[in-house]
Amino acid sequence: MSVNERTIRIGIVGLGTVGWGVVHALVRNRAAIRRRCGVDIEIAAAANRRGRLPGSPLPPGRLTRDYRKIVADPSIDIIVELVGGTTVATDIVSTAFEAGKHVVTANKALLAKRWREVFRQAHRAKRALGFESSVMAGVPVIRSLREGLAGNAIQGIFGILNGTSNYILTRMSRDAMEFAEALELARQNGFCEADASLDIDGFDAAQKLSILGSIAFGKWLPPEKVYREGIGNLHEVDIKEARNSFGYVIRPLAILKQTGDAVEARVHPTFIPQRHPLAAIENEFNAALVSADLAGEITLSGRGAGRKPAASGVVSDILTVAQAVAGNGAAALVPPAPERAALKVMPMHRVQSKYYLRFTVVDRPGVLSFISGVLGRRKVSIESCHQRGISGLVPVVMVTHRATEGNLMKALAEIDADRKRVKRKTVAVRIEE
Amino acid sequence: MSVNERTIRIGIVGLGTVGWGVVHALVRNRAAIRRRCGVDIEIAAAANRRGRLPGSPLPPGRLTRDYRKIVADPSIDIIVELVGGTTVATDIVSTAFEAGKHVVTANKALLAKRWREVFRQAHRAKRALGFESSVMAGVPVIRSLREGLAGNAIQGIFGILNGTSNYILTRMSRDAMEFAEALELARQNGFCEADASLDIDGFDAAQKLSILGSIAFGKWLPPEKVYREGIGNLHEVDIKEARNSFGYVIRPLAILKQTGDAVEARVHPTFIPQRHPLAAIENEFNAALVSADLAGEITLSGRGAGRKPAASGVVSDILTVAQAVAGNGAAALVPPAPERAALKVMPMHRVQSKYYLRFTVVDRPGVLSFISGVLGRRKVSIESCHQRGISGLVPVVMVTHRATEGNLMKALAEIDADRKRVKRKTVAVRIEE
Numbered sequence: 117m118s119v120n121e122r123t124i125r126i127g128i129v130g131l132g133t134v135g136w137g138v139v140h141a142l143v144r145n146r147a148a149i150r151r152r153c154g155v156d157i158e159i160a161a162a163a164n165r166r167g168r169l170p171g172s173p174l175p176p177g178r179l180t181r182d183y184r185k186i187v188a189d190p191s192i193d194i195i196v197e198l199v200g201g202t203t204v205a206t207d208i209v210s211t212a213f214e215a216g217k218h219v220v221t222a223n224k225a226l227l228a229k230r231w232r233e234v235f236r237q238a239h240r241a242k243r244a245l246g247f248e249s250s251v252m253a254g255v256p257v258i259r260s261l262r263e264g265l266a267g268n269a270i271q272g273i274f275g276i277l278n279g280t281s282n283y284i285l286t287r288m289s290r291d292a293m294e295f296a297e298a299l300e301l302a303r304q305n306g307f308c309e310a311d312a313s314l315d316i317d318g319f320d321a322a323q324k325l326s327i328l329g330s331i332a333f334g335k336w337l338p339p340e341k342v343y344r345e346g347i348g349n350l351h352e353v354d355i356k357e358a359r360n361s362f363g364y365v366i367r368p369l370a371i372l373k374q375t376g377d378a379v380e381a382r383v384h385p386t387f388i389p390q391r392h393p394l395a396a397i398e399n400e401f402n403a404a405l406v407s408a409d410l411a412g413e414i415t416l417s418g419r420g421a422g423r424k425p426a427a428s429g430v431v432s433d434i435l436t437v438a439q440a441v442a443g444n445g446a447a448a449l450v451p452p453a454p455e456r457a458a459l460k461v462m463p464m465h466r467v468q469s470k471y472y473l474r475f476t477v478v479d480r481p482g483v484l485s486f487i488s489g490v491l492g493r494r495k496v497s498i499e500s501c502h503q504r505g506i507s508g509l510v511p512v513v514m515v516t517h518r519a520t521e522g523n524l525m526k527a528l529a530e531i532d533a534d535r536k537r538v539k540r541k542t543v544a545v546r547i548e549e
Numbered sequence: 550m551s552v553n554e555r556t557i558r559i560g561i562v563g564l565g566t567v568g569w570g571v572v573h574a575l576v577r578n579r580a581a582i583r584r585r586c587g588v589d590i591e592i593a594a595a596a597n598r599r600g601r602l603p604g605s606p607l608p609p610g611r612l613t614r615d616y617r618k619i620v621a622d623p624s625i626d627i628i629v630e631l632v633g634g635t636t637v638a639t640d641i642v643s644t645a646f647e648a649g650k651h652v653v654t655a656n657k658a659l660l661a662k663r664w665r666e667v668f669r670q671a672h673r674a675k676r677a678l679g680f681e682s683s684v685m686a687g688v689p690v691i692r693s694l695r696e697g698l699a700g701n702a703i704q705g706i707f708g709i710l711n712g713t714s715n716y717i718l719t720r721m722s723r724d725a726m727e728f729a730e731a732l733e734l735a736r737q738n739g740f741c742e743a744d745a746s747l748d749i750d751g752f753d754a755a756q757k758l759s760i761l762g763s764i765a766f767g768k769w770l771p772p773e774k775v776y777r778e779g780i781g782n783l784h785e786v787d788i789k790e791a792r793n794s795f796g797y798v799i800r801p802l803a804i805l806k807q808t809g810d811a812v813e814a815r816v817h818p819t820f821i822p823q824r825h826p827l828a829a830i831e832n833e834f835n836a837a838l839v840s841a842d843l844a845g846e847i848t849l850s851g852r853g854a855g856r857k858p859a860a861s862g863v864v865s866d867i868l869t870v871a872q873a874v875a876g877n878g879a880a881a882l883v884p885p886a887p888e889r890a891a892l893k894v895m896p897m898h899r900v901q902s903k904y905y906l907r908f909t910v911v912d913r914p915g916v917l918s919f920i921s922g923v924l925g926r927r928k929v930s931i932e933s934c935h936q937r938g939i940s941g942l943v944p945v946v947m948v949t950h951r952a953t954e955g956n957l958m959k960a961l962a963e964i965d966a967d968r969k970r971v972k973r974k975t976v977a978v979r980i981e982e
Contacts, residue, residue, distance in 0.1 A: 141700055141843055152767055153699055154885045248697070254844030256689075256697025264681070264689025266586055267574055267864030334585055393850070396829035410574055410861035411687030414851035417826070418844060428843035431700030445878020452587045 124438040125160035127186035127217075129208050130198030131169050134222055134249070135162070137427030138196065142434070143173040155438045161186045187211045193441050194434060197221040202229055209234060213241040218446060220433040222249035222426060228323035228339040231330050235454040244440065244449035246433025251277065251324045254428030255418040257404050261331045268408035270332040272373040274548065277324040277383075279400035279420050280307045280315035281347050281368035285385065286398045289355050289366060295348055307400055317346035318368075318383040325370040325383060328404070332372065333379055335459040342370075343464045345384035354543055357513050358387050358472050361502045365395050369548065378462035387472050387547045465522030470499070470547035475512040475531065476540035483537050484512060494527035495519065509539055515547065557871040558593035560619035560650075562641050563631030564602050567655055567682070568595070570860030571629065575867070576606040588871045594619045620644045626874050627867060630654040635662055642667060646674040651879060653866040655682035655859055661756035661772040664763050668887040677873065677882035679866025684710065684757045687861030688851040690837050694764045701841035703765040705806040707981065710757040710816075712833035712853050713740045713748035714780050714801035718818065719831045722788050722799060728781055740833055750779035751801075751816040758803040758816060761837070765805065766812055768892040775803075776897045778817035787976055790946050791820050791905050794935045798828050802981065811895040820905050820980045898955030903932070903980035908945040908964065909973035916970050917945060927960035928952065942972055948980065 126142075128135055142149070142157050150156045159174060167181030180186065187195060187208065195212035197219060199205045205226050210233075212219050219238065221227070227234060227250055238245040248258045261270070276282050280302050287298040299316065302308050307315075314320050322342040329337035347368055358364040364387035373380040388395055393415045397403040402420025407413050419425045440446040477483045488498060501514040516524070528542050559575075561568055575582070575590050583589045592607060600614030613619065620628060620641065628645035630652060632638045638659050643666075645652050652671065654660070660667060660683055671678040681691045694703070709715050713735050720731040732749065735741050740748075747753050755775040762770035780801055791797040797820035806813040821828055826848045830836040835853025840846050852858045873879040910916045921931060934947040949957070961975050 137843075145700060145702070148702065149700060152885075254698070254701075254841070255847050256693045259692060259697050260689045263869055264692050264865050265687070265861065266868045267578060267582060268687075268861055269578070269581065393829060396826060408687070408861065410570075410857040410864070412852045412855075412858055414688050414849070416847070416849050418847035422845075424843040425845055428698065428701055428841065431843070432697050435699045436696055440878055440881040443878060443881030443883070445873055445876060445881035448873040448876030448878035448881070450876070452585075 122442040123156040123158050124194065124441055125158050125192045126194040126196055126434060127160055127189065127192045128162040128196045128198065129183040129186060130200065131162055131164040132198065133423045134426040134430065135164070135198040137423040138198065138430045140173065141427045141431050149435065153435050153439060155435065155442045157434060157438055160192050161189060183208055184211070187215050187217065192217065194218045194220060194437050196430060196434060197223060198430070199223070200225070202226050206230065210237055213237040213243055216241060216243065218244040218437045218441065220246040220430060220437060222247065222430055224250040224323045224327060228326040231326070231336040232454040235451050238451050239453045242447065242450050244437045244446055245451055246437055247327070248433045249426050249429030251327050252402050252404065252416070252418070252420040253422065254425035255402065255416050255420060256429070256432065257328070257416050258331065259432070260414070260416060261328065261406065265406065265408050265411055265414070268410045270374070270406060270408050272371070272407040273328050273332060273404060274394060275321070275325065275328065275370040275404040276367055276394060276397050276402050277321040277370045277404070277420065278315050278318070278368055279402055280312070281321070282397065282402070283307050283400045284316065285347060285350070285366050285368055288350070288352050289359070292352055292356065294352050295350060316348055318344035321368065321370045321383045325372060325381060329372045329379065329381055329459060333374070333459050335455045335457060337379070337381055337459045337461065341381060341461040343382035343384070347385045350385055350545070351543070354472065354474055354545060357474065357511070358545070361513055362472070362500060362515050363390050364388060364472065364547065365390055367394055367397070369394070371548070375462055378460045380462050380467050382464065382467070384546060387545055389549060465520070465525070467521045468518050469521060470518050470549065471516045471524060472545045472547055473514050473516065474543040475538060477510055477512055477538050479510045480537065486534070486537060487512065487531055490530050491516070491527050494523040496524050496527055555875045556589040556591050557627065557874055558591050558625045559627040559629055559867060560593055560622065560625045561595040561629045561631065562616040562619060563633065564595055564597040565631065566856045567859040567863065568597070568631040570856040571631065571863045573606065574860045574864050582868065586868050586872060588868065588875045590867060590871055593625050594622060616641055617644070620648050620650065625650065627651045627653060627870055629863060629867060630656060631863070632656070633658065635659050639663065643670055646670040646676055649674060649676065651677040651870045651874065653679040653863060653870060655680070655863055657683040657756045657760060661759040664759070664769040665887040668884050671884050672886045675880065675883050677870045677879055678884055679870055680760070681866050682859050682862030684760050685835050685837065685849070685851070685853040686855065687858035688835065688849050688853060689862070689865065690761070690849050691764065692865070693847070693849060694761065694839065698839065698841050698844055698847070701843045703807070703839060703841050705804070705840040706761050706765060706837060707827060708754070708758065708761065708803040708837040709800055709827060709830050709835050710754040710803045710837070710853065711748050711751070711801055712835055713742070713745070714754070715830065715835070716740050716833045717749065718780060718783070718799050718801055721783070721785055722792070725785055725789065727785050728783060749781055751777035754801065754803045754816045758805060758814060762805045762812065762814055762892060766807070766892050768888045768890060770812070770814055770892045770894065774814060774894040776815040776817070780818045783818055783978070784976070787905070787907055787978060790907065790944070791978070794946055795905070795933060795948050796823050797821060797905065797980065798823055800827055800830070802827070804981070808895055811893045813895045813900050815897065815900065817979060820978055822982060898953070898958070900954045901951045902954060903951055903982065904949045904957060905978045905980055906947050906949065907976040908971060910943055910945055910971050911969070912943045913970065919967070919970060920945065920964055923960050923963050924949070927956040929957050929960055
């Protein structure tokens with residue numbers, strides 16, 4: 117047992133799925149945690165909207181409806197914010213720092229949207245801020261970036277950060293389903309938020325990418341600066357075509373890349389080679405591949421959501437802070453003041469990428485020459501091309517070399533405007549090698 | 550910049566590949582580290598056997614031949630031991646702790662062999678001990694176990710911890726090479742230690758597994774208690790047969806499993822399903838899959854060796870300790886006193902596993918019945934079996950259900966003793982699902 121053993125009292129605000137998991141883990145494993153980490157954690161108080169929690173393992177009298185009481189309790193060292201959202205949570209976190217508490221939170225929206233504000237509060241109050249669970253739940257990606265790769269310059273991050281989207285794309289790929297059917301299956305399996313748009317339109321992943329980018333590049337990456345494209349427009353035919361013709365698999369990627377003096381930040385369905393490390397990440401699993409100048413490419417993967425995994429991340433933060441408090445060393449956990457300037461994000465039209473393209477054209481001489489001519493004038497060169505005749509309307513699929521997004525979009529607008537030869541809007545999906 | 554900024558002076562002992570990488574990373578990135586981590590790191594002194602380092606970016610006068618001078622320097626906070634081995638290194642680490650220094654080391658042999666001694670010294674001296682780089686270099690597996698999964702009970706760890714072995718098995722699989730040829734290729738590519746046996750006979754992986762097990766289960770796992778089986782007896786025919794008949798791929802696994810009140814600890818070539826998370830780890834790459842009660846299955850992967858990746862792990866330790874020292878919080882990093890008792894390891898004959906078996910038998914009626922009869926009497930049941938006729942001598946390959954190692958070995962001894970029917974020693978390879 118550590119020389120520093122002391123009981124650290126914490127207050128938990130919010131007792132939903134994650135809060136319940138944290139309470140149970142801390143109560144059940146209290147003795148084991150004491151033995152292994154040399155610190156005793158006591159849940160001094162917990163709050164939810166009702167002020168009660170049927171089946172709670174907490175002693176009576178510890179539950180309240182009023183989180184302000186908990187934040188004001190001078191015997192409490194750490195406030196664990198698990199309310200979510202950016203209204204009440206903002207108040208909980210700021211009053212906790214004002215009261216001199218350390219804060220642990222799993223709140224991705226709060227961190228993504230109010231990064232500078234929250235970090236400034238922690239820095240001024242000289243208190244720790246733990247948020248491991250906000251991005252990949254129990255997979256220690258925050259710790260790895262903040263500490264494990266601290267001596268590295270981060271060159272890029274490629275994440276599968278939304279389990280629902282990955283589940284849907286896996287089903288579309290493996291079971292040849294269309295999007296709507298796979299979405300329904302995800303709902304039935306309980307993988308969707310009440311508002312599925314948060315998952316499938318990339319809002320969730322964009323917030324998580326904002327947090328990763330803000331740590332990796334040392335400046336706030338506002339979530340609305342992350343380019344977002346949902347998975348709802350994908351067709352099963354493109355997934356099959358890209359696999360059979362070019363050996364690609366589809367993944368819902370969240371991408372950060374240091375490019376010159378700006379950072380690319382984007383969330384969109386992406387084709388990757390079958391041998392890519394992220395191709396092995398299927399179903400509801402999450403992963404982050406971090407490319408760093410010293411460590412090289414490091415991949416972390418696991419379940420990025422769920423009661424127990426989320427509780428694991430929150431508990432790890434509580435233990436780190438509690439050990440520091442017990443050792444009178446929490447000052448070492450105080451984050452630096454946030455940079456005033458936000459991260460410089462590269463506008464999407466300047467981003468370079470390879471593309472998978474599917475044109476739906478009439479089967480007539482000169483069509484391919486027309487398409488390749490327009491692409492060529494816009495400096496989009498073709499790496500590989502397949503054409504299959506199907507009764508008059510022909511899909512032409514191709515993979516381009518790296519091209520600039522702005523140029524590609526102009527080329528596609530010009531091609532799609534030719535209604536005589538091009539019968540449907542051209543499908544374009546970005547490729548990462 | 551942090552409120553706690555202060556220059557932390559470190560001393561580096563050992564300037565081989567890793568030491569050189571650490572020196573360069575700290576000198577080149579000094580300003581960036583100051584900005585990002587709020588702590589300024591100065592290499593106050595460095596030692597190697599010659600007392601000089603051509604091309605060193607250190608100011609003159611910082612290099613010495615005598616590490617004792619560095620350890621005795623009262624202005625130095627952290628000693629970085631990169632000598633390796635267990636003779637001089639033991640002295641460096643113990644005198645450093647005696648002198649009140651924090652210690653960072655990448656020395657797997659020292660930690661694996663003298664775990665309790667080194668932890669006791671750190672605990673008594675109330676100093677930090679960082680060793681991230683000792684197992685997977687820049688992949689933050691130590692930090693993830695010590696902190697990221699601190700609230701979890703670890704159920705098992707499945708690692709690819711030796712890059713050379715993984716490279717050799719990948720080449721045998723992909724290029725249909727025999728072992729000797731693949732070993733030669735590994736040598737040519739610079740993947741082998743001077744003594745290749747350390748890699749291919751599992752000594753390296755056993756030491757790394759000893760470190761992971763000692764952290765995960767809170768008691769020392771002596772490296773000689775790890776069952777070891779090298780990859781040198783594998784044949785290309787078995788790799789091909791297991792893939793084609795049963796869909797398995799071969800990986801050099803290091804395995805820890807909590808089973809009842811004991812822990813299985815073993816390093817051996819292992820067949821795993823093609824969809825297993827570790828099947829995606831090829832060539833010289835390393836990985837660790839940690840199975841934990843809350844977080845579930847988490848996989849970390851990347852380059853587990855090399856100058857820059859190893860430097861990345863060492864630098865991350867230096868920064869963690871330096872930040873704590875600067876914030877007067879290093880007490881929080883003092884490890885608990887080690888448990889006196891060593892970990893209870895399950896004897897190999899009691900371990901349960903599935904097996905791939907290849908019998909070389911004469912093509913005569915009753916042979917399969919003889920084999921399955923002996924297996925059945927030893928409670929080894931067959932899941933799947935293939936037989937191919939090749940001119941008189943016939944290979945019979947099968948996959949068993951889970952069986953006890955002791956029973957299987959007795960059955961194989963009995964089968965192989967029948968020289969009339971069985972013409973070569975039966976090949977057995979363990980399977981993990």
